[in-house]
Amino acid sequence: MSILIKLSTTLRDLVPGYDPETGLLVTPKEEESSLTAGELARRIGIPHEEIKIVMVNGRQSGLESPVRDGDRVAYFPAVGGG
Amino acid sequence: MFRFLRVNMATKSCVFEDIPEEYAGLGGRALTSTIVAREVNPICTPLGPHNKLVFAPGLLGATNSPNSNRISVGCKSPLTEGIKESNSGGQPGGHLAKLGIMAIIVEDMATEGEWWQLEISKDSAKLVPSTVAGLNNFDAVAKLVEQYGKDCSYVTIGRAGEFKLTAASIAFTDRELRPQRHAGRGGVGAVMGSKGLKAIIINPEGGKNHALVDEEGFKAASKRFAKALTSHPVTGKGLAEYGTAVLVNILHEAGGLPTRNFTCGQFEHHEAVSGERMNQLTKERGGEGAVAHGCMSGCIIRCSGIFPDENGKFKSKWPEYETLWCFGPHSNIDDLDLICTFDHMCDDIGVDTIDVGVAVGVAMAGGGIPLGDGKAVMEAMKGISEGTPLGRIIGCGTATTGRVFGVRRVPCVKGQSLPAYDPRAVKGVGVTYATTPMGADHTAGYAVTANILNCGGYVDPLKKEGQIELSRNLQIATASVDSVGLCLFTAFAILDIPDALAAIVDMLNAKYGWKLTGDDVVTLGQRILSTEIDFNRRAGITEAADHLPDFFSDEPVAPHNTTFDITPEELQTTFNWIKK
Numbered sequence A: 001m002s003i004l005i006k007l008s009t010t011l012r013d014l015v016p017g018y019d020p021e022t023g024l025l026v027t028p029k030e031e032e033s034s035l036t037a038g039e040l041a042r043r044i045g046i047p048h049e050e051i052k053i054v055m056v057n058g059r060q061s062g063l064e065s066p067v068r069d070g071d072r073v074a075y076f077p078a079v080g081g082g
Numbered sequence B: 001m002f003r004f005l006r007v008n009m010a011t012k013s014c015v016f017e018d019i020p021e022e023y024a025g026l027g028g029r030a031l032t033s034t035i036v037a038r039e040v041n042p043i044c045t046p047l048g049p050h051n052k053l054v055f056a057p058g059l060l061g062a063t064n065s066p067n068s069n070r071i072s073v074g075c076k077s078p079l080t081e082g083i084k085e086s087n088s089g090g091q092p093g094g095h096l097a098k099l100g101i102m103a104i105i106v107e108d109m110a111t112e113g114e115w116w117q118l119e120i121s122k123d124s125a126k127l128v129p130s131t132v133a134g135l136n137n138f139d140a141v142a143k144l145v146e147q148y149g150k151d152c153s154y155v156t157i158g159r160a161g162e163f164k165l166t167a168a169s170i171a172f173t174d175r176e177l178r179p180q181r182h183a184g185r186g187g188v189g190a191v192m193g194s195k196g197l198k199a200i201i202i203n204p205e206g207g208k209n210h211a212l213v214d215e216e217g218f219k220a221a222s223k224r225f226a227k228a229l230t231s232h233p234v235t236g237k238g239l240a241e242y243g244t245a246v247l248v249n250i251l252h253e254a255g256g257l258p259t260r261n262f263t264c265g266q267f268e269h270h271e272a273v274s275g276e277r278m279n280q281l282t283k284e285r286g287g288e289g290a291v292a293h294g295c296m297s298g299c300i301i302r303c304s305g306i307f308p309d310e311n312g313k314f315k316s317k318w319p320e321y322e323t324l325w326c327f328g329p330h331s332n333i334d335d336l337d338l339i340c341t342f343d344h345m346c347d348d349i350g351v352d353t354i355d356v357g358v359a360v361g362v363a364m365a366g367g368g369i370p371l372g373d374g375k376a377v378m379e380a381m382k383g384i385s386e387g388t389p390l391g392r393i394i395g396c397g398t399a400t401t402g403r404v405f406g407v408r409r410v411p412c413v414k415g416q417s418l419p420a421y422d423p424r425a426v427k428g429v430g431v432t433y434a435t436t437p438m439g440a441d442h443t444a445g446y447a448v449t450a451n452i453l454n455c456g457g458y459v460d461p462l463k464k465e466g467q468i469e470l471s472r473n474l475q476i477a478t479a480s481v482d483s484v485g486l487c488l489f490t491a492f493a494i495l496d497i498p499d500a501l502a503a504i505v506d507m508l509n510a511k512y513g514w515k516l517t518g519d520d521v522v523t524l525g526q527r528i529l530s531t532e533i534d535f536n537r538r539a540g541i542t543e544a545a546d547h548l549p550d551f552f553s554d555e556p557v558a559p560h561n562t563t564f565d566i567t568p569e570e571l572q573t574t575f576n577w578i579k580k
């Protein structure tokens, strides 16, 4: 089991080799059973100040939200359109 | 110096007149809606002689304020049968403002079958027989440029407008003389066509920026406003890099990207039609493509990139998110090049990308076009210009198409199609769709900001709590922004940086010698909405029309499996300052 990470726009440039089609699969270690979205971001090299929006399974969450095996976590910088 | 230009298509008289007292201090949407409400009989036939077509730049037009040269178009809409304001970028707004023309009011109709063009310069205006009748926008403008030169700006309708199709748009040329900025919504192009007016040519020679009561004060305030725009990550960088198309992936992620005519909230091929992909292809292909392109003078946000084809040749402007969505996920198409071709065809033929793109997906739902069949869509789109039966049907928009093909899910409010946010997963914008006097329109109160983008606070998009208040406040603010002549995308900075609104108020005061406060901006917004709603009531559109089609409350949408559960009674509390 693992966590699927999706990145948007400029955040993609921070993770070398990121494939937008498949996203990034991260397998948490045993001892990381209480991993948060913020810790996960740091682990793949994305500084918190780059992140404006976090979605866990399609719901807005904070960097402090816990993430679990099988979750889908998406990070966005400030984006807008209309 | 400020004046109106009144044009009568029957008598061909073109008269400059002083601005009547009751219109003093109004611009943009405030002006078009007030003129339409006062001068147009609400029960008139929209494509008949009693309707009027009004063009008005905003209050900060022809100044050095950033992003303030938009133009509003107003009339009674043949699509919604209610009042309409549709606004656009491009050069004509700034040019008219520089000539001191605060409104053009086009009245009555030419003899059926005759086409005229209106020549406007500093001290004269006249109607002459059109030299470009029968042409679509790009050919028409190319020919007009040969005739009138590169310094003018141009307002045209394509063949859809000539056919008076109810999704026809009015095109405004951008800085490179491409007719690809449009007043798209509500069939304003059909009204222009019904008048027999094919084109307007604006020669800005001798025009100048407006005098300012307090020059230094204006300069300082304008600097502060520019600083707010450049320092906000969305208006300073994001929109320039990715266009509005950046929304594809985030709406997919949030489950609010309506797919296959609103039967699902996610599209499996979202990445292929995303802003990220558009940015990447534009850079890889190079040539005439461009990232960060402004559609009008004074724009510092620059969201309107240019998309090149495989050989680097111009293919289209960057399609807006809504266009990508309706010809893409909504129609089950994942070919970005093809969608850009459709975008360009809409610009050329002169139709609203939203109402026509949504019509395409609705026709698919009804068996009129095979699902996801790009070739068949291409034929149907050509048919708009050729006047084929299918072309005329989709050119009349979503409501007509749904009726013709017997479709259960017709995503419209007051006859106008819903844009690209599923109201079951982005409930705040659902309130706006249901209640705005314009018919379903995201720009009328863009609650996606607080629902999805974490801009201007946060309101959970899946819950009903807080959505009505959110939509109300945004609808009020938007009516004011549309009157000032500002591009709505400035709102990202306005919502997050308090000094941005203060700077706008200071610019208005410094230009006109007024003493407005932030509260007056709210009052102005409310007044505009009250005027528009009152017109609709007199046209026979009651509050009973303020609701979404029932499939949104009947059918939960994946992935969140929510319905639109805000009741009609609750929706009727949106405009709570209006007495019943």
Ligand code: SF4
Binding pocket: B067, B089, B090, B293, B294, B295, B296, B299, B300, B301, B302, B303, B304, B487, B488, B489
């Ligand atoms: S931000 Fe985009 S739509 Fe607005 S004026 Fe600039 S280019 Fe035009």
